[in-house]
Amino acid sequence: MDTAERADLGRKSQWTYIDCDVHPWVNDIKQLHPYMPNSWSRRFANQRFNLNSLKLAERYVHPRGSTARSDAKPPGGGYPGSDLGFMREQYIEVYRPEAVILIPQQANSLVSLVEPEQVMTLARAFNDFFIETWLPRHESLRCAVAAPPHHPQKAAAEIRRVGARKGVAAVLLPLLNILMGSGYYDPIYEAAVDMGLPVITHPNGQEGSALGAPVLAGGIQNTYNDRFVNLSQIAQSNLTSLIFDGTFEKFPALKVGFVEYGFTWLLPLLWKMDTVWKALRIDTPWVKKAPSEYVYEHVKLTTQPVEDVKPQDLNALIRMMNGQDLLMYSSDYPHWDNDMPTRVLRGLDEETKQKVLHFNARAFYRL
Amino acid sequence: MKHFIGKTSEFPDNQSRKVAAGKKRILVWKTGNRFFATSERCPHQGAPLGTVELTGTMLPSAPKQFVYGLEGSVIQCPWHAWEFDVRTGRRIFGEDERCLATYEILVENDDVYINI
Numbered sequence: 001m002d003t004a005e006r007a008d009l010g011r012k013s014q015w016t017y018i019d020c021d022v023h024p025w026v027n028d029i030k031q032l033h034p035y036m037p038n039s040w041s042r043r044f045a046n047q048r049f050n051l052n053s054l055k056l057a058e059r060y061v062h063p064r065g066s067t068a069r070s071d072a073k074p075p076g077g078g079y080p081g082s083d084l085g086f087m088r089e090q091y092i093e094v095y096r097p098e099a100v101i102l103i104p105q106q107a108n109s110l111v112s113l114v115e116p117e118q119v120m121t122l123a124r125a126f127n128d129f130f131i132e133t134w135l136p137r138h139e140s141l142r143c144a145v146a147a148p149p150h151h152p153q154k155a156a157a158e159i160r161r162v163g164a165r166k167g168v169a170a171v172l173l174p175l176l177n178i179l180m181g182s183g184y185y186d187p188i189y190e191a192a193v194d195m196g197l198p199v200i201t202h203p204n205g206q207e208g209s210a211l212g213a214p215v216l217a218g219g220i221q222n223t224y225n226d227r228f229v230n231l232s233q234i235a236q237s238n239l240t241s242l243i244f245d246g247t248f249e250k251f252p253a254l255k256v257g258f259v260e261y262g263f264t265w266l267l268p269l270l271w272k273m274d275t276v277w278k279a280l281r282i283d284t285p286w287v288k289k290a291p292s293e294y295v296y297e298h299v300k301l302t303t304q305p306v307e308d309v310k311p312q313d314l315n316a317l318i319r320m321m322n323g324q325d326l327l328m329y330s331s332d333y334p335h336w337d338n339d340m341p342t343r344v345l346r347g348l349d350e351e352t353k354q355k356v357l358h359f360n361a362r363a364f365y366r367l
Numbered sequence: 368m369k370h371f372i373g374k375t376s377e378f379p380d381n382q383s384r385k386v387a388a389g390k391k392r393i394l395v396w397k398t399g400n401r402f403f404a405t406s407e408r409c410p411h412q413g414a415p416l417g418t419v420e421l422t423g424t425m426l427p428s429a430p431k432q433f434v435y436g437l438e439g440s441v442i443q444c445p446w447h448a449w450e451f452d453v454r455t456g457r458r459i460f461g462e463d464e465r466c467l468a469t470y471e472i473l474v475e476n477d478d479v480y481i482n483i
Contacts (some may be wrong), residue, residue, distance in 0.1 A: 063448075070445040071418040308411070308447075337447055343412040 017341050018361040019097040020302045021202070021259050021330035023105050024134060025081035026051055026126070035125040035132075040118075052079065054109035057209030060224045064336065067205075072334030080334040084137055091333050092140060095341055098358070099367050100140050101169055103259065104130060107146035108204040111174045111213050116151035120158065123148050127162050135167035142169035142365065144200055147188055149176055156191035163195030169365040170257070171199045175214050180238040180256070181245025189251045198255035198300075198364055201238065203231050214238075235261035236269055239299065243273060246286035248294045255364060256299050260332055263301040264314075267321040270295060296322070300364050302330035303356065304339045311347040324352040328361040369473055369480040378402070378479065381421040381439060388483045393470055395481065396421060396453050398439040403453045404470035404481055405442070411465060414446035424450055424459060442467070 026032060029051045033041040056067055064070075066080075072090060074083035081087065092100065107126040110119045123146045130143050145162050147155040159171055171192045178184050180201070192199045206213035208220055208227055214234045221227040235258040241247075248254060273291035281287065287294075306314070318327070329345065332338040345356060361367070372386050372395060383394035385407060392407040398421050408415055423438035441459060442451040450459040456467035471482040 064443070069414075071415065336445075340412055 016098045017095075017329055017357040018099045018101075018365075018367065019331045019333070019341070020101045020257070020328045020361050020365075021304060022087075022091075022100045022102055022333050023081045023335065024084070024087075024102050024130060025079045026104075026106060026129065027078045027082045032122070032125040032129055035128040036121050040121045051106055054106035054112065056205035057112070059209045060221075060227050062336070063224055067335050069334050069336055069338065084134055087334070088138060091331075092138060097140055097341075099142055099169075099361070099365075100138075101361075101365065102130060102134065102141060102143040103172060103200070103202055104143070104146060105202075105205065107148070108172060108174045108202055109206055110146065110148045111150075111176055111204055112206045112210040114150070114212065116154060119148045119150045120154045123155075124158060124161075127158070131162065131165050131167065142167050142367070144168075144170040144172035146172045146174065147191075148174050149178075149185060149188060152184060152187040156187040159188065159191035159195055159197070163191070163197055168197070169367065171195075171197050173199050173201045174204050175201055175234065175238065176212055177214050179241035179245075181241030181243070181247050183245075186250065189247065189254050193251050193253045196366065198257055200257035200259050201235075202259040203234065203261065207231065207234055232261050232265045235301075236265060239269070239295070240273060240291075242299075243291045243294050244284045244287060246284070248298045249286050249288065254298060257302065257328070257364060258299070259302045259330060260304060261301065262305055262307070263303060263321075263323070263327055264307055264317060266295075266301060266326070267317065270321065296325055299326070300328050300360060301326055302328050303345065304330040304332045305337045306339050306344045314345075315347050318348065318352065324355045325360070327356045328364060329357045369482045371478060372481050373479050375402075375474060375477045375479055383417050383419075385417050386481060388481065391483070393481065395472065395479070396442075398453065402472040402474060402479060404472050405451070405453065405456050406468040409444040409446065409449060410467065411444065411447055411449055414444050416442055416444060416467075419443055419445055421453055427460070 029044050029049055068080035072080035074086040076083060104126050107123055110122055113119050127145045135141050135143060145168050147159050149155050162168060173188060208216045216230045217233045242256060270292040277287060277291050329341060331340060378384055378397040381398055383396045386393050386395055393404050394407050394417055396403045407417060419442060421439050422441050422443060423435055424441045426434045426436045428434045440453055442453050451467050452459055456469040458466060473480040473482055
C-alpha cells in the first residue's frame with residue numbers, strides 16, 4: 001500500500017474505534033517452550049506437536065484453501081497474524097484503532113484436544129506468550145486469555161493467575177458440547193466475575209467436527225458453506241441456555257460476549273424468548289424478568305461478519321433490535337471475511353455509530 | 368489519450384501490474400497474449416486486488432459435480448472471495464451491479480498502452 005493510499009484511509013477513519021476481534025497466531029510450538037515446564041516441551045517435541053493443526057478442522061477445509069486473507073501472509077513467512085510488525089503495517093497503523101482485542105484462535109481450538117492438563121499447559125503458554133511478547137509492543141493491544149473448560153477448576157485458576165495482568169481484557173471461553181447455562185461452567189464465571197472480566201466466546205473451528213465440540217442443530221453438514229451459515233446456531237443455543245438456566249441470576253455481574261457469530265439472528269430470538277417466557281414462566285421461575293432484559297443488561301454481540309445487504313435494511317434491523325446498546329464493532333482481521341471499519345455499518349446515525357464502534361466496547365471490556 | 372506503460376515482456380502472465388493515471392490506480396493484467404485493465408480495489412469493501420493471480424472457477428453444475436472453467440479469466444478478491452471477469456469487470460455470477468471499472472489496453476508491436 002503506498003503513501004497516498006494510507007493517507008486516504010487515514011482520513012476516512014477520523015473517528016476513534018475499538019476492534020473487538022483480531023487474531024494473532026503462533027507459528028511454531030518452540031515459541032511457547034519458554035512458557036511451559038520443560039517436561040511438557042519435551043513431550044510436545046517428541047510428539048512433533050503441530051500448532052498449525054489448531055485451526056478449522058479438515059472436515060470443513062475452506063474452499064479457497066485458508067480462512068485467512070491471502071494478502072495477510074507476512075512477507076517474511078509464517079501464517080497470517082503471526083507477525084505483529086506486518087499486522088501493524090497492514091492494519092493497525094492504517095486504520096488506527098484505539099484498542100484491539102486479540103483473540104488467539106489456536107487456544108480457542110484446544111477443544112479439539114481432550115487431556116485437561118495438556119490443554120491447560122498449552123492455554124497457559126499461549127496466554128503468557130501473548131501477554132509478554134505482544135501486548136507491550138503496541139499501546140492499542142489487549143488480549144482475551146484462554147480458559148478452556150475441560151477442567152473448570154483449572155480454568156478458573158488460570159483466570160485468577162493472569163486476569164489482573166496489564167492488557168488482559170476478557171476471558172476467552174472455548175465451548176464444549178455443553179451449553180453455557182450449565183452449572184459446569186460456574187467456576188469459570190465465578191472467577192471471571194471476581195477478576196472483573198467479561199467472558200467471550202468465539203467460533204473455534206471444531207464445531208461439528210471434534211467429539212466434544214459444539215454440535216450444530218439437525219445434523220452434520222456436508223459443506224463449508226452450510227456449516228458457515230449455521231454457525232450462529234451455536235450462539236443462539238448458548239444464549240438461550242444462559243437465560244433459561246438462570247446464569248445471570250447466579251452471577252448478576254457477569255458479562256458475556258458472542259464474538260464472530262454475527263447479530264442479525266438476534267431479534268427474532270428475543271421475540272421468541274420473551275413470548276415463551278410470558279406463557280411458560282413456571283417452567284423456569286428463576287428467570288425473574290423478560291429474557292430480553294437479561295440480554296440488554298449482560299450480553300454484547302460483535303458485528304462481523306456483516307451480511308451483504310442494503311445498508312438501509314441493515315440499519316432498520318439495528319434500530320428495531322436497539323442494536324446501539326448491543327453491538328460492538330469487530331473486523332476479524334486477518335480472516336477472509338473481515339469487515340474493515342471504513343466499509344461497513346454505513347448510514348447509521350452518529351450516536352449509534354459511536355456506540356457500536358467505540359463506547360459499547362469501552363464499557364464492556366473496561367478499557 | 369493513450370499512455371505507454373511498458374513492453375509486453377514486462378508483464379508477468381496471469382498477474383497484474385499497478386499503474387497510476389492521475390488519481391486512478393489501475394491494474395493491468397496479462398493472460399496469454401491478452402491484456403486487460405481494471406480498477407485496483409474490490410467494489411465490495413475495497414480490498415486490494417493486486418496480490419492475486421488470475422485463475423478459473425467452478426462453473427454452475429449438476430448437484431455434487433464440479434466443472435472447472437474460465438481459466439485465466441477470473442479475479443478472486445482475497446478478502447470475501449468475490450469473483451470478477453477480468454475481461455469485463457463484472458461479477459462472474461449473480462446480478463450484483465457492483466463491478467470493477469475497466470480500461471482499454473492497446474498493444475502495438477511490443478508496446479503496451481492504456482487508453483484513458
